[in-house]
Amino acid sequence: LNYRFTHPMLPSFQFADRIAPLHPSPIHELFKVLGDSRFISFAGGVPDSDLFDVQGIAEATAQALAEEARSSLQYGAAEGYEPLREQLAQMLREKKADVVAADLMVTAGSQQALDLIGKTLISPGDKIIVEGPTFSATIACFRLYGAELISAPTDEDGVDVDRLQELVAQHCPKLVCLIPTFSNPGGATLTLQRRLQVLEMAVRHRVMVIEDDPYSDLYFHGAPPPSLLALSQQVAGSRDWLIYCGTLSKVLCPGLRVGWMVAPRAILAKAAMCKQFSDMHTSALSQVAVARYLQMQRLPALLARTRSIYAERAHAMHAALTRQLGGAVVCAMPQGGMFIWARLTGAGRFAGDGGAFAKAALESKVAVVPGAMFFANNPDHATLRLSYATSSIERIEEGVARMASVF
Amino acid sequence: LNYRFTHPMLPSFQFADRIAPLHPSPIHELFKVLGDSRFISFAGGVPDSDLFDVQGIAEATAQALAEEARSSLQYGAAEGYEPLREQLAQMLREKKADVVAADLMVTAGSQQALDLIGKTLISPGDKIIVEGPTFSATIACFRLYGAELISAPTDEDGVDVDRLQELVAQHCPKLVCLIPTFSNPGGATLTLQRRLQVLEMAVRHRVMVIEDDPYSDLYFHGAPPPSLLALSQQVAGSRDWLIYCGTLSKVLCPGLRVGWMVAPRAILAKAAMCKQFSDMHTSALSQVAVARYLQMQRLPALLARTRSIYAERAHAMHAALTRQLGGAVVCAMPQGGMFIWARLTGAGRFAGDGGAFAKAALESKVAVVPGAMFFANNPDHATLRLSYATSSIERIEEGVARMASVF
Numbered sequence: 001l002n003y004r005f006t007h008p009m010l011p012s013f014q015f016a017d018r019i020a021p022l023h024p025s026p027i028h029e030l031f032k033v034l035g036d037s038r039f040i041s042f043a044g045g046v047p048d049s050d051l052f053d054v055q056g057i058a059e060a061t062a063q064a065l066a067e068e069a070r071s072s073l074q075y076g077a078a079e080g081y082e083p084l085r086e087q088l089a090q091m092l093r094e095k096k097a098d099v100v101a102a103d104l105m106v107t108a109g110s111q112q113a114l115d116l117i118g119k120t121l122i123s124p125g126d127k128i129i130v131e132g133p134t135f136s137a138t139i140a141c142f143r144l145y146g147a148e149l150i151s152a153p154t155d156e157d158g159v160d161v162d163r164l165q166e167l168v169a170q171h172c173p174k175l176v177c178l179i180p181t182f183s184n185p186g187g188a189t190l191t192l193q194r195r196l197q198v199l200e201m202a203v204r205h206r207v208m209v210i211e212d213d214p215y216s217d218l219y220f221h222g223a224p225p226p227s228l229l230a231l232s233q234q235v236a237g238s239r240d241w242l243i244y245c246g247t248l249s250k251v252l253c254p255g256l257r258v259g260w261m262v263a264p265r266a267i268l269a270k271a272a273m274c275k276q277f278s279d280m281h282t283s284a285l286s287q288v289a290v291a292r293y294l295q296m297q298r299l300p301a302l303l304a305r306t307r308s309i310y311a312e313r314a315h316a317m318h319a320a321l322t323r324q325l326g327g328a329v330v331c332a333m334p335q336g337g338m339f340i341w342a343r344l345t346g347a348g349r350f351a352g353d354g355g356a357f358a359k360a361a362l363e364s365k366v367a368v369v370p371g372a373m374f375f376a377n378n379p380d381h382a383t384l385r386l387s388y389a390t391s392s393i394e395r396i397e398e399g400v401a402r403m404a405s406v407f
Numbered sequence: 408l409n410y411r412f413t414h415p416m417l418p419s420f421q422f423a424d425r426i427a428p429l430h431p432s433p434i435h436e437l438f439k440v441l442g443d444s445r446f447i448s449f450a451g452g453v454p455d456s457d458l459f460d461v462q463g464i465a466e467a468t469a470q471a472l473a474e475e476a477r478s479s480l481q482y483g484a485a486e487g488y489e490p491l492r493e494q495l496a497q498m499l500r501e502k503k504a505d506v507v508a509a510d511l512m513v514t515a516g517s518q519q520a521l522d523l524i525g526k527t528l529i530s531p532g533d534k535i536i537v538e539g540p541t542f543s544a545t546i547a548c549f550r551l552y553g554a555e556l557i558s559a560p561t562d563e564d565g566v567d568v569d570r571l572q573e574l575v576a577q578h579c580p581k582l583v584c585l586i587p588t589f590s591n592p593g594g595a596t597l598t599l600q601r602r603l604q605v606l607e608m609a610v611r612h613r614v615m616v617i618e619d620d621p622y623s624d625l626y627f628h629g630a631p632p633p634s635l636l637a638l639s640q641q642v643a644g645s646r647d648w649l650i651y652c653g654t655l656s657k658v659l660c661p662g663l664r665v666g667w668m669v670a671p672r673a674i675l676a677k678a679a680m681c682k683q684f685s686d687m688h689t690s691a692l693s694q695v696a697v698a699r700y701l702q703m704q705r706l707p708a709l710l711a712r713t714r715s716i717y718a719e720r721a722h723a724m725h726a727a728l729t730r731q732l733g734g735a736v737v738c739a740m741p742q743g744g745m746f747i748w749a750r751l752t753g754a755g756r757f758a759g760d761g762g763a764f765a766k767a768a769l770e771s772k773v774a775v776v777p778g779a780m781f782f783a784n785n786p787d788h789a790t791l792r793l794s795y796a797t798s799s800i801e802r803i804e805e806g807v808a809r810m811a812s813v814f
Contacts, residue, residue, distance in 0.1 A: 015677055016552070017530045022680050049481045057480065058472040061692070065465040073464065073660035074456045108515065108686035115685045119551065123424045124531075141684040144526065145423070253480035255691030270422055273429050277548040278522045279515035283690035284662030285468070 018144050030367050040399035042317075042386040043367035045184060045338065049390075051309065052253050053293075053302050060292035064285060072288040078276040079268070080106025080260070081287035087294040088246070088260050096230040097244075097262075104262045105272055108282045109254065110214055110247035113261035114138055116271040116278070117175070117210060117243060118145035126174040129167055131159050133341075133374035133383070135184045138177060138212065147174070149376035156332055158183065158190030161197045168205045175208050181224045182215035182337025185374045185385035189335055192225040199232055202241035211244045217251045217303055219336035220311035229262060240264055248290060250338065251303060256286040310338065313388040313396060320400035321386075328407055329384075338389040341371065344382045348407050352382040357406065366402040425551050437774050447806035449724075449793040450774035452591060452745065456797075458716065459660050460700075460709050467700035471692060479695040485683040486675070487513025487667070488694035494701040495653070495667050503637040504651075504669075511669045512679055515689045516661065517621055517654035520668035521545055523678040523685070524582070524617060524650060525552035533581040536574055538566050540748075540781035540790070542591045545584060545619065554581070556783035563739055565590065565597030568604045575612045582615050588631045589622035589744025592781045592792035596742055599632040606639055609648035618651045624658045624710055626743035627718035636669060647671055655697060657745065658710060663693040717745065720795040720803060727807035728793075735814055736791075745796040748778065751789045755814050759789040764813065773809040 030043045064072045071081060079085070085101035092099040107113040114137075122128070124146025130138065132151030139149055150171055152164040158180055168176065178198070180190035190198070202209045211228040225231075229244040247259035261271065275281065293299070317340055318333045328348030331340050344350050350357035354370040361368055371383025388396055437450045471479045478488060486492070492508035499506040514520040521544075529535070531553025537545065539558030546556055557578055559571040566585055575583065585605070587597035597605070609616045618635040632638075636651040654666035670678065682688065700706070724747055725740045735755030738747050751757050757764035761777040768775055778790025795803055 014530075016526065016528050016533075019527060019677055019681065022677070022684075046482050049477045052476065052480050054472060054476040054480070058469065061468050061472065062465065065461060065468065069459065069461040070456045071662075073459050073461065073662040075453050075656075075661045108690075111684070112686040119423065120426060121423050123421075126423075137684055137687075144681065144684060249482075254482045254687070255478075255480040257686060257688070257690045270426055270429070274426065274551065277429075277518070277544055277551060279519040279664060279686065280544075280661070281664070283515075283664045283693050285693060285696075286690050289692075 018146060021143055022140060030369070039365045039367055040391060040395050040402065041367040042388065042391065042399060043369050044387055044390060046254065047250050047306075047338070047389055048309070049253075051302070051306050053298055056293055056296060056298045056302075057253070057289065060296060061285065061289040063292045064288035068288050072285045074284065076281045076284045076287070078105070078272040078281050080282060081284065081291060084258075084287045084291040087291050091294065092229065092246075092262070096226055098233055099229070099262055102265065103268075104260045105268050105275070106282050106287060107259045107261055107275070108257040108279060109249055110212060110245040110259040110261075111137060111141070112275075112279075113245040113259055114141045114210075114212070116261065116274050118142050118147070119274045119278070120267060120271045121174060121208070122147045127171045128175045128177060129164065129171065129173045130177045130376050131179065131183065131186065132376065132378065133185050133371060133380070134177070134179060134376065135212070136373050139376050142177075151376045151378060154183075154186055154188060156188055158188045158194060159198075161194045161201070164198070165201050165205075168201060168207055173207060175210055176202070177210040177212060179212045179215075180228060181213060182218060182334060182339075184215065184337070185339050185341055185369075185371060187332065187334040187337060187339045187341045189224050195225055195228055195231050196235060199228060199235035199238040199242070203235065203237045206241065208241050208243060211242065213244060214247045214250050215337040218307060218310055218338065220307060220314065221335065224336060243267065251306065252290070252293065252299065256290060257283060258286050258290045307336075310389055313391065313393060314340065316393045317386065317388040317396045317400065320397050324400050324404040325407075338387050340386045340388065342384045342386060343380070344384070350407070354381055354384045358384065360406045361403055364402045364406050366399045368403070425553060428550055429547060437776070446772045446774055447798060447802050447809065448774040449795065449798065449806060450776050451794055451797060453661065454657050454713075454745070454796055455716070456660075458709075458713050460705055463700055463703060463705045463709075464660070464696065467703060468692065468696040470699045471695035475695050479692045481691065483688045483691045483694070485512070485679040485688050487689060488691065488698060491665075491694045491698035494698050498701065499636065499653075499669070503633055505640055506636070506669055509672065510675070511667045512675050512682070513689050513694060514666045514668055514682070515664040515686060516656055517619060517652040517666040517668075518544060518548065519682075520652040520666055521548045521617075521619070523668065523681050525549050525554070526681045526685070527674060527678045528581060528615070529554045534578045535582045535584060536571065536578065536580045537584045537783050538586065538590065538593065539783065539785065540592050540778060540787070541584070541586065541783065542619070543780050546783050549584075558783045558785060561590075561593055561595060563595055565595045565601060566605075568601045568608070571605070572608050572612075575608060575614055580614060582617055583609070584617040584619060586619045586622075587635060588620060589625060589741060589746075591622065591744070592746050592776075592778060593748045594739065594741035594744060594746045596631050602632055602635055602638050603642060606635060606642035606645040606649070610642060610644045613648065615648050615650060618649065620651060621654050621657045622744040625714060625717055625745065627714060627721065628742065631743060650674065658713065659697070659700065659706065663697060664690060665693050665697045714743075717796055720798065720800060721747065723800040724793065724795040724803045724807065727804050731807050731811040732814070745794050747793045747795065749791045749793060750787070751791070757814070761788055761791045765791065767813045768810055771809045771813050773806045775810070
């Protein structure tokens with residue numbers, strides 16, 4: 001009934017069955033109050049727009065239109081603009097992955113890669129194992145294709161691989177979808193040993209693994225372990241069971257909507273066809289501009305700056321939480337990415353109830369996201385996701401002080 | 408079996424059931440030979456990139472990044488960039504439609520509007536009535552959501568409304584999807600009287616009508632009849648049963664991927680949610696640049712120029728076809744848009760076989776599209792689609808001469 005039209009003129013009309021479980025994201029709802037500068041937001045999952053290399057992007061865009069107007073403005077191939085595919089393959093090769101342009105297609109952010117994977121591979125009733133917790137839009141995206149989602153437990157080293165293998169053996173899922181590095185929302189990073197175990201599992205159980213990898217460039221100290229994609233060279237046959245989703249949204253900017261997907265070519269061919277009937281192709285201007293930008297070699301300096309600023313903010317938030325909320329909250333210091341995952345412990349007014357805490361915090365003009373929405377099932381209601389990416393250290397300390405005042 | 412992986416390592420893995428009927432578009436295949444300038448192509452459905460207002464777009468893009476970097480590069484709302492929604496609503500109001508920004512959402516071209524309609528409204532087994540012939544990517548897009556497509560016959564005045572009403576009464580379809588103005592591929596335009604009948608039918612049968620309207624600005628003599636959207640004010644209740652899809656792809660350029668959809672707000676709300684989980688939002692840079700471009704008031708002059716050039720080309724192609732192939736081909740002179748729809752008549756070698764003719768024509772280095780692919784069922788194999796949009800008059804005459812030599 002909740003998916004009937006609310007319009008009084010349309011009592012008999014129904015939406016598609018697939019959208020019955022859809023609800024507006026609580027984060028989306030939070031956005032509405034966040035234009036208000038009196039609020040301090042730890043709720044978003046967005047990069048800090050003050051760090052964007054606007055000048056570099058403006059130069060790349062001007063070059064694109066001056067020198068490649070036709071490629072920038074005319075229809076293009078569903079698979080993407082060839083020079084961008086070459087640049088992205090080169091970028092992956094620099095991270096030790098064995099990839100050529102024909103192994104990847106360009107997508108409108110990694111969100112569309114997940115959507116195309118769903119469209120290409122998921123029949124209603126197929127099972128998908130995700131991490132508990134995982135990115136909420138991943139859950140919604142796959143449910144729209146009729147998938148049944150199953151959560152595998154995680155710890156401070158990422159997904160529990162032994163438990164994951166048991167779940168795979170038990171459920172014969174169509175896909176296993178992981179965010180192995182600086183996970184959203186959990187912040188954890190899968191160890192090298194577990195990565196190799198995941199690849200071996202993929203081959204042994206003949207199960208397709210998705211590596212969703214938006215954050216791995218945002219490390220604070222050393223680089224994280226190599227991607228599953230890079231490690232697949234060490235596990236015979238594993239590349240056939242691996243789809244890698246990447247994006248420039250967190251390292252360059254999200255607004256251009258440029259991501260990509262590396263997959264076995266038979267899958268890419270079908271996904272490109274599905275893309276043709278979804279949006280034809282990704283914005284050509286975005287693609288040519290990004291190809292030009294990557295050629296300019298400005299990304300390494302931008303990344304270095306972004307890493308150091310996010311690292312400072314992560315340390316400041318972790319220290320403030322520990323100092324001011326140490327009795328009520330436990331959280332690990334992330335090694336990269338954009339998020340701290342916190343758990344309301346036994347002590348304090350809001351023990352075990354992240355939803356109630358987030359609501360009370362909003363009244364003190366600080367926004368955090370209750371963690372329960374990031375679980376496909378068996379939510380841990382005691383959790384919260386906090387992003388430090390967009391706030392100055394002063395605002396982070398003030399925000400945590402407001403959180404402390406809520407107790 | 409045709410949707411199993413071809414990769415020898417993956418014998419047991421299957422694609423989603425929904426993609427079983429998908430095949431690469433024959434047009435897509437044609438594209439591969441068309442980089443070769445020895446070919447004359449009437450096969451595309453693309454605007455002439457030599458007409459693009461590159462300077463205007465470059466100025467708009469530079470302005471967007473200089474003055475609204477954050478809006479151009481950060482995440483934005485799934486519904487679209489508010490000033491662009493305002494501009495598009497204003498543009499529709501100038502064409503007598505009663506539309507405000509909240510009545511529309513921005514999409515990645517009108518193809519994505521169709522995709523979101525499918526995702527939001529179509530459950531597997533739902534029926535959709537389309538024109539026979541209609542745009543091939545519309546057919547594929549809806550089939551991916553499990554729809555059963557039924558063709559309504561058309562004539563030189565667009566869809567046969569009496570027959571359409573009978574089909575609606577017989578099949579109780581979820582949607583009726585029409586391209587009422589300068590149709591792709593048929594070139595026909597629905598008369599004013601039939602437009603009003605369609606709107607009355609929508610109310611009487613409680614069936615949602617989609618007006619796909621990419622071409623109506625490309626008229627050659629006078630403006631076409633008002634859109635169903637504009638006319639809905641004359642038919643009580645019809646606005647509740649109407650979804651309008653628009654795009655700038657054929658009038659400004661396709662590469663920015665900016666289209667929109669006007670729909671009842673309950674549908675827009677769900678479609679925006681589906682968009683959030685498909686690609687988050689349309690390229691922000693494209694949206695801000697297009698909003699700026701529309702503000703610059705350069706579109707009217709661009710349209711005037713495009714109309715006059717396409718009109719010359721359409722006349723040249725129609726005259727050449729009549730003069731050189733009059734015994735073998737019948738075709739109507741279109742009043743706008745990008746296409747001539749031709750039928751191989753009884754006379755000549757290829758009578759009734761557009762596929763064989765297209766193949767033979769390709770050997771003479773002229774590309775045309777067999778019309779059969781534009782029918783959801785009961786294809787008319789005698790038909791061909793010819794686009795005059797991208798060829799000079801000399802090339803059009805040379806191409807038609809090559810076609811004549813094939814006989």
